[in-house]
Amino acid sequence: xxxxxxxxxxxxxxxxxxxxxxxxxxxxxxxxxxxxxxxxxxxxxxxxxxxxxxxxxxxxxxxxxxxxxxxxxxxxxxxxxxxxxxxxxxxxxxxxxxxxxxxxxxxxxxxxxxxxxxxxxxxxxxxxxxxxxxxxxxxxxxxxxxxxxxxxxxxxxxxxxxxxxxxxxxxxxxxxxxxxxxxxxxxxxxxxxxxxxxxxxxxxxxxxxxxxxxx
Amino acid sequence: xxxxxxxxxxxxxxxxxxxxxxxxxxxxxxxxxxxxxxxxxxxxxxxxxxxxxxxxxxxxxxxxxxxxxxxxxxxxxxxxxxxxxxxxxxxxxxxxxxxxxxxxxxxxxxxxxxxxxxxxxxxxxxxxxxxxxxxxxxxxxxxxxxxxxxxxxxxxxxxxxxxxxxxxxxxxxxxxxxxxxxxxxxxxxxxxxxxxxxxxxxxxxxxxxxxxxxxxxxxxxxxxxxxxxxxxxxxxxxxxxxxxxxxxxxxxxxxxxxxxxxxxxxxxxxxxxxxxxxxxxxxxxxxxxxxxxxxxxxxxxxxxxxxxxxxxxxxxxxxxxxxxxxxxxxxxxxxxxxxxxxxxxxxxxxxxxxxxxxxxxxxxxxxxxxxxxxxxxxxxxxxxxxxxxxxxxxxxxxxxxxxxxxxxxxxxxxxxxxxxxxxxxxxxxxxxxxxxxxxxxxxxxxxxxxxxxxxxxxxxxxxxxxxxxxxxxxxxxxxxxxxxxxx
Numbered sequence: 001x002x003x004x005x006x007x008x009x010x011x012x013x014x015x016x017x018x019x020x021x022x023x024x025x026x027x028x029x030x031x032x033x034x035x036x037x038x039x040x041x042x043x044x045x046x047x048x049x050x051x052x053x054x055x056x057x058x059x060x061x062x063x064x065x066x067x068x069x070x071x072x073x074x075x076x077x078x079x080x081x082x083x084x085x086x087x088x089x090x091x092x093x094x095x096x097x098x099x100x101x102x103x104x105x106x107x108x109x110x111x112x113x114x115x116x117x118x119x120x121x122x123x124x125x126x127x128x129x130x131x132x133x134x135x136x137x138x139x140x141x142x143x144x145x146x147x148x149x150x151x152x153x154x155x156x157x158x159x160x161x162x163x164x165x166x167x168x169x170x171x172x173x174x175x176x177x178x179x180x181x182x183x184x185x186x187x188x189x190x191x192x193x194x195x196x197x198x199x200x201x202x203x204x205x206x207x208x209x210x211x212x213x214x215x
Numbered sequence: 216x217x218x219x220x221x222x223x224x225x226x227x228x229x230x231x232x233x234x235x236x237x238x239x240x241x242x243x244x245x246x247x248x249x250x251x252x253x254x255x256x257x258x259x260x261x262x263x264x265x266x267x268x269x270x271x272x273x274x275x276x277x278x279x280x281x282x283x284x285x286x287x288x289x290x291x292x293x294x295x296x297x298x299x300x301x302x303x304x305x306x307x308x309x310x311x312x313x314x315x316x317x318x319x320x321x322x323x324x325x326x327x328x329x330x331x332x333x334x335x336x337x338x339x340x341x342x343x344x345x346x347x348x349x350x351x352x353x354x355x356x357x358x359x360x361x362x363x364x365x366x367x368x369x370x371x372x373x374x375x376x377x378x379x380x381x382x383x384x385x386x387x388x389x390x391x392x393x394x395x396x397x398x399x400x401x402x403x404x405x406x407x408x409x410x411x412x413x414x415x416x417x418x419x420x421x422x423x424x425x426x427x428x429x430x431x432x433x434x435x436x437x438x439x440x441x442x443x444x445x446x447x448x449x450x451x452x453x454x455x456x457x458x459x460x461x462x463x464x465x466x467x468x469x470x471x472x473x474x475x476x477x478x479x480x481x482x483x484x485x486x487x488x489x490x491x492x493x494x495x496x497x498x499x500x501x502x503x504x505x506x507x508x509x510x511x512x513x514x515x516x517x518x519x520x521x522x523x524x525x526x527x528x529x530x531x532x533x534x535x536x537x538x539x540x541x542x543x544x545x546x547x548x549x550x551x552x553x554x555x556x557x558x559x560x561x562x563x564x565x566x567x568x569x570x571x572x573x574x575x576x577x578x579x580x581x582x583x584x585x586x587x588x589x590x591x592x593x594x595x596x597x598x599x600x601x602x603x604x605x606x607x608x609x610x611x612x613x614x615x616x617x618x619x620x621x622x623x624x625x626x627x628x629x630x631x632x633x634x635x636x637x638x639x640x641x642x643x644x645x646x647x648x649x650x651x652x653x654x655x656x657x658x659x660x661x662x663x664x665x666x667x668x669x670x671x672x673x674x675x676x677x678x679x680x681x682x683x684x685x686x687x688x689x690x691x692x693x694x695x696x697x698x699x700x701x702x
Contacts, residue, residue, distance in 0.1 A: 011507050017514035024521060057503055057554075084506045084545060087567055089559040105510040106541035109517045168626060168633030170673040170685050186677075201637050201683065202583035202622035209585055214628050 003120055004031040004048055008040040008066075009055040009082070018053065018082075021109045028116065037061030044074055051078045051116055055105075056085070056094065067097045078119045082112065088134050091126060101125040151211050153195045159213070161188040165201065166208035238424075239417035246413035247406075254402040261398060269387055273364050274353040277382040280307070280314065281368040285378045288319060292327070292375045300328045315363055315381040322376050339379075361385045423451045427458055439466035484667055491599055494552040501548035506541055513537045553602075561598040562586050562625060565605055569623060576613040581622040586632075593632055597688055600664045601625070601634050604672070607661050608636035608684040616640025616682060630690050637683040642676040661686075 005028055009015045015033045022028045031047050034040035037060055040052070052070060056063035063081075070077055080101035081094045091102045101115040104127045115125035126134065154162060157178070164174045171182040171189070178185075198204050208214050236244070284307055291299040304317050308330050318335055319328045329335050356363045363381045370376050426443045433441035441462055445455045516537065520530050548554075556564035562584045573580040586593065593601075605623060612621050618640030626633045658674070661684070665672040670688030 011511065014507055014511045014514070017511050017518065020518045021514055024518070084502055084510070085554060086545060087553075087555045087559075087563070089555055089563045089567075093559070105507070106513065106538050106545070109514060109521075166626075167628060167631075168624065168635050168685055168687060170675050170683075172673070172675075200581060200620070200622035200639070201635050202581040202624050205583045205585070205624045205626060214626075 002027050002029040003116070004029055004050045005116070006030075006032050006034065006040060006043060006047070006049040006052045008034045008037070008052060008058070010035055010058045011055075014055075018112075021112070022116070025113060037063070037066035040066065041069060041073070044070060044077065049074070049077055051080060051119055053112075053116075054079055054081050054099070056081055056083045056090065064093065064097055067094060067099055071098045080112075080115050080119055080125070086130060088130065091130050091134055095124070095126075102130065103127050104129060150196050150207070154192060158188055158192050158195075161185060162192050162204065163208060163213045165189060165192075166205045166214060238421050239414065242413045242417040242420075243410060246409050250402075250406040250409050254406060258395075258398060258402065262395070265391055265394070269384065269391060273382065273384045273387060274366075277353055277364045277366040277380060278368075280311065280382060281366045281378055281380040284317065284380065285368045285370045288378060289371055289375055292319070292321065292370055297328060304328055304330050313383045313386055315358070315383045316379075317381075318379040320377045320379070322374060324377075327376065339381075356381070361388065420451065423447075423455055427455060430458065430462065434462060434465060437469075439469045480667065483663060487600075487664065487667065491552070495557070498548040498552040498554065501544050501551065502554065506544045506548065509537060509541045509544060513541065556598060556602055557595075560586070560592050561602055564598075564602055565623065565625060568602075568606065569609070572609050572613065578613075578618060579620050580609075581620070582625075583622070584625045586625060586627050593627065593690070597632065597668055597690070600668055601632065601686065601688070604661045604664055604684075604686055605634060605636055607657050611657060612636065612638045612640065612682075615643070618681065627690065632688050632690055634686040635683060637681060639681040642678045642680060642682050644676065644678070 005022060007015050007018055007030060009018070012035070019030050019033065023030060031049050032043045034043050036058060054063065054066070067079055070079065079099040080103060081099050082103050082105055083090060084105050086104055094102060100119040101124065103112050103115045103125070107127055107129065111127060118125040160178065161174060164177065169177070171185040174185045175182040192198070192204070196207060198207060284303070287303055288300060291303065300319060304319070307317060308314050317330045318326060318339065321327050326335060352366070354365045356365050362384050364384065365379065365381050367377050367379045370378055423443070423446055430441040430443045439462060442459050443455045445452050445459070513534065516534060520534070553564045553567065555567055566582060566584070569580045569582050592598070609621065612618055616638045618638035621636070621638040624633070624635040662672045665686050665688060668688045670686060673685045674682065675685065676682040
């Protein structure tokens with residue numbers, strides 16, 4: 001029983017090359033080619049498809065919607081995204097929508113074949129080039145949860161300066177607002193950073209948001 | 216410091232403080248000094264003259280009263296008619312209230328008659344009979360009832376006796392006092408009138424000046440519609456006229472500048488729009504056309520190689536090269552305009568950009584991002600502007616700052632989106648670089664991009680302790696004010 005593939009890509013020549021590549025494999029059979037999302041949905045309704053190979057930068061129906069509709073109408077169809085985009089956001093979005101594989105177009109044909117096989121076995125396949133970018137986001141950052149005590153280290157005035165600094169005010173503006181000189185603001189800032197053990201404004205913003213100073 | 220120097224300084228200070236007094240005070244002061252000097256002198260002169268006239272008049276009267284009395288007493292005295300003498304004395308004192316007393320002596324000096332009720336007071340009797348003074352001279356005596364002018368006149372050259380008469384100047388003194396009061400009153404009245412006139416004059420001068428000053432300060436604050444009323448044809452009026460002319464031409468020029476600024480802004484907006492459109496198109500073409508075509512070439516090549524079962528090194532190299540080429544194209548497209556920016560928003564695009572920059576520059580870049588969810592994206596044009604500003608700022612950090620760390624904050628709070636790009640590098644003096652010389656164009660561009668969306672960009676840099684670029688762009692009505700550049 002061969003695996004039926006549907007190639008969805010708006011570049012006919014690329015489709016052609018792809019067909020040539022997959023048909024080399026004995027257990028793959030191209031059930032059809034679609035030029036657009038609409039055409040793909042039409043074809044799916046008429047033919048039996050196991051895996052859908054999808055280019056996500058096509059004109060017409062936006063790809064995320066296409067994925068949703070396909071999985072809605074044909075829950076058994078597995079989707080492998082074949083894309084030029086190597087950004088983790090695309091990977092996350094399409095896997096989140098229910099696609100089972102994400103392969104870069106620049107990868108070798110064997111990568112795609114591997115992906116197709118993995119997906120058919122019920123697994124998920126992410127292009128090896130992308131796993132590095134994807135993983136840190138899932139491991140997360142260790143959070144430091146001693147901030148409520150740190151808040152008490154600050155004086156009333158320092159708390160206000162801290163809040164304004166986190167909101168992106170310049171020293172001059174904070175000075176004007178609190179009727180003190182920018183130099184004084186600078187020294188408040190140094191004290192705040194020393195007391196809280198902060199390194200830069202990004203730290204400060206993180207601190208301020210954790211302590212709900214920006215409400 | 217010598218005494219002279221100190222005095223000189225004090226004098227200078229006094230002159231300065233006098234000069235810095237308000238005009239009203241100056242005019243009033245001058246009026247006051249003149250009134251006091253004039254009135255005082257008048258009064259003193261009057262006093263002096265009045266005193267002399269007073270004396271002359273009173274002495275003349277004393278003498279003439281005494282002489283008249285002496286003549287009328289000649290006969291009764293010779294005949295020793297005491298009754299007539301007493302009657303004449305009584306009549307004289309009765310008619311003239313200011314005759315205080317009359318003493319009549321005979322040739323031997325014995326008092327024959329007098330007007331006192333009881334006896335002649337001793338001090339008058341013992342009065343030396345004018346030693347060294349001719350008969351008829353006037354002496355001034357003090358008494359309980361005021362000054363008394365005493366005169367002795369010989370009757371028939373002394374052969375019949377003498378008459379001594381005391382004349383009080385009380386009436387004259389009273390008249391004199393009344394006159395003085397009158398003069399003082401007139402002086403005070405004219406002084407008050409003078410002060411009033413001076414104040415009115417001062418107001419006439421200072422009021423238009425005040426108006427001019429107020430109008431000038433309104434113009435200084437940018438309100439070019441300020442005008443002053445031209446109340447007179449004098450110097451002040453002509454100053455007001457000139458001022459109004461100036462304000463009018465300033466207003467005109469302000470309008471022109473405003474028009475030019477508006478034109479410049481819309482041109483700038485158009486330029487940015489066109490540039491971004493162009494970049495978007497270019498990126499898409501690189502990505503979708505060139506990249507896709509190369510992918511296809513790679514794919515075809517792979518198929519062909521497998522067909523020929525060729526594992527020649529050159530073929531493998533070529534395959535690798537094609538892969539690199541595709542990577543390069545993708546990178547180029549990313550740099551021209553990242554598709555993530557359009558598809559996933561500023562936060563995602565910046566995150567990726569920072570990651571790459573950090574890797575390329577070899578310094579850690581920390582990123583703190585707090586934006587609304589993806590469903591509530593910022594206006595696209597604002598996203599693009601902030602992305603470009605961040606790009607420029609980070610390019611500067613990498614190129615000039617010699618920093619060992621950088622941090623970026625992206626925050627949307629209270630209707631304002633804030634971007635901060637900070638580093639711990641060498642810092643610089645913003646004013647030097649913010650000029651119009653070539654070096655500053657990048658900074659100028661960042662500022663203009665923020666300005667286009669009603670935002671502002673500040674640079675805080677301290678020599679030796681890093682730089683922070685702060686951008687604030689308001690979000691309210693952003694879509695109404697400026698249509699998005701793309702989409």
